[in-house]
Amino acid sequence: MSGSIKQSGAGDRAEAARRDTACYVYGILPEDVEISEDAVGVGEPPGQVKIIRHGEIAALVSDVDVDRPLGRAQDLVAHEQLLDEAAAEVPVLPLRFGAVMTTPEAVVEELLAPHHDSFAAALKQIEGRAQFVLKARYAEQPVLVEVLTENAEARQLRDRIRQLPEEVTRNERIRLGELITQIIAAKREADTQAVVERFEPFTAGVVVRDPSHERDAAHVAFLVENDRQTDFERAVGELRSEWGDRVEVRLLGPMAPYDFVTT
Amino acid sequence: MTVAVPPAGGGGLPGRSSGSGLADVIDTILDKGLVIDAYVRVSLVGIEILTIDVRVVVASVDTYLRFAEAVNRLDLASQQQGLPDLLSSAPQSIARGKSKGVAQGVLEAAGEKLQDMLASYAEEEPAPRARRRRREDD
Numbered sequence: 001m002s003g004s005i006k007q008s009g010a011g012d013r014a015e016a017a018r019r020d021t022a023c024y025v026y027g028i029l030p031e032d033v034e035i036s037e038d039a040v041g042v043g044e045p046p047g048q049v050k051i052i053r054h055g056e057i058a059a060l061v062s063d064v065d066v067d068r069p070l071g072r073a074q075d076l077v078a079h080e081q082l083l084d085e086a087a088a089e090v091p092v093l094p095l096r097f098g099a100v101m102t103t104p105e106a107v108v109e110e111l112l113a114p115h116h117d118s119f120a121a122a123l124k125q126i127e128g129r130a131q132f133v134l135k136a137r138y139a140e141q142p143v144l145v146e147v148l149t150e151n152a153e154a155r156q157l158r159d160r161i162r163q164l165p166e167e168v169t170r171n172e173r174i175r176l177g178e179l180i181t182q183i184i185a186a187k188r189e190a191d192t193q194a195v196v197e198r199f200e201p202f203t204a205g206v207v208v209r210d211p212s213h214e215r216d217a218a219h220v221a222f223l224v225e226n227d228r229q230t231d232f233e234r235a236v237g238e239l240r241s242e243w244g245d246r247v248e249v250r251l252l253g254p255m256a257p258y259d260f261v262t263t
Numbered sequence: 264m265t266v267a268v269p270p271a272g273g274g275g276l277p278g279r280s281s282g283s284g285l286a287d288v289i290d291t292i293l294d295k296g297l298v299i300d301a302y303v304r305v306s307l308v309g310i311e312i313l314t315i316d317v318r319v320v321v322a323s324v325d326t327y328l329r330f331a332e333a334v335n336r337l338d339l340a341s342q343q344q345g346l347p348d349l350l351s352s353a354p355q356s357i358a359r360g361k362s363k364g365v366a367q368g369v370l371e372a373a374g375e376k377l378q379d380m381l382a383s384y385a386e387e388e389p390a391p392r393a394r395r396r397r398r399e400d401d
Contacts, residue, residue, distance in 0.1 A: 022308040022310065025299060027296075027297075028297075064310065066308060066310055068310075069310065069311035069312065069313045070310055070311070070312055070313070071312045071313035071314040072313075073285050076285065076288050076289060076292060076293075076314070077285070077288055079292055080288045080291060080292050093297055094292070094295075094296040094297065095296050095297045095298075095299055096292060096293065096294075096295065096296035096297060096298050096299070097292040097293050097296070097312070098310065098312045099298075099299035100307070100308040100309075100310045101299070101303060101306045101307060101308060102306040102307075102308055103306070106303075106305075106306035109306075110302070110303045110304075110305060110306050111299070111302055111303050114302075115302055133287070133290075133291070135287070140333055141337060144330075144333055144334055144337050145337065148334065148337075154334075158334055158335075161331065161335065162335070172331075173327070173328055173331035173332075174324055174327045174328065174331070175327075176327070176330065176331045176334065177324075177326060177327025177328055177329065177330035177331045178322075178327050180327075180330040180331075180334070181321070181322055181326060181327060181330065209290070211321050212286070212290050213321070214321045214322075214326045214329075214330070216321075221295075252287055255291070256296075258291050258292065258295035258296045259291075259295050261296065261297050263297050263298045263301040263302075
């Protein structure tokens with residue numbers, strides 16, 4: 001709360017502070033979309049979702065209280081649900097969680113108008129496609145048995161740890177865990193590659209995500225054309241039954257193409 | 264901005280909704296999607312973002328010790344017949360044995376149910392850490 005005034009945008013910021021509400025932006029869509037009146041977004045109470053149109057494109061927004069932090073589970077889920085439900089019907093360019101602008105006018109003047117053509121072109125590119133995320137995770141017992149069977153050093157460490165009191169084996173336990181992590185990482189790399197190659201024929205784009213868990217076997221986002229969705233889902237089912245109890249396979253989606261829009 | 268895919272036409276099947284837990288949501292909307300800061304400068308509002316970070320740090324000492332512990336449990340489970348003394352000091356390994364009574368089964372079912380509930384809000388074991396993030400730091 002210093003008295004210094006920034007040169008650019010000081011007026012807008014001051015105005016927002018007086019208003020105490022700001023404009024949360026979810027994503028960019030074609031202008032010819034409609035939103036049901038009961039659609040609600042982030043915040044407490046949840047703000048009503050509105051559309052701001054400009055030319056061929058539009059932004060999904062809702063009012064938020066600038067004094068209240070965002071990030072409760074409900075906020076996160078509201079953001080994704082709104083975009084994913086929209087993405088099931090129309091092309092959507094999803095924004096990362098937490099995009100807030102001062103006013104609806106600013107959304108037009110600073111977001112939609114200056115970037116109109118590139119947003120419109122991007123929307124055309126993703127028309128008729130949706131994102132899926134494949135999350136595969138090694139079941140704990142089978143993968144540990146695999147590691148012990150394949151690696152002599154891991155077996156030796158395990159034996160040593162078992163023979164000695166726990167207090168004196170901290171280093172060995174860390175080394176064993178590190179070794180297991182490395183071996184699983186190598187398995188993950190091979191299985192991820194296999195997944196990417198296997199689904200390439202059914203997909204229009206692939207992004208390999210960082211693992212989100214130490215037992216991840218693959219974490220991959222796919223962009224899938226709507227008319228290939230059935231083939232893709234069947235292929236995922238085949239992979240699931242091939243891997244059986246060794247790997248748990250989950251498929252998320254269809255969702256907005258979060259991994260395929262790049263700033 | 265760009266869409267990182269080759270251009271092509273599209274079809275028309277309507278999509279289905281996804282059943283994803285909070286950890287899945289966090290993986291997606293905190294890390295992916297367009298970053299508004301790249302497009303907007305003047306009228307950005309820096310609202311404080313509070314999120315529980317339920318993501319696991321994949322390579323850490325905690326992870327290593329957890330794996331070592333899991334391997335230990337694995338040993339007890341597969342060799343419990345020859346190690347009755349160890350069994351008595353590690354009751355949780357009994358649950359992995361073959362002689363599962365009705366009560367045990369019910370307890371396990373309850374445990375799994377609880378795990379399912381937890382999983383939908385905080386995948387797996389690590390204790391959630393509250394973490395503060397500010398838009399400007401991204």
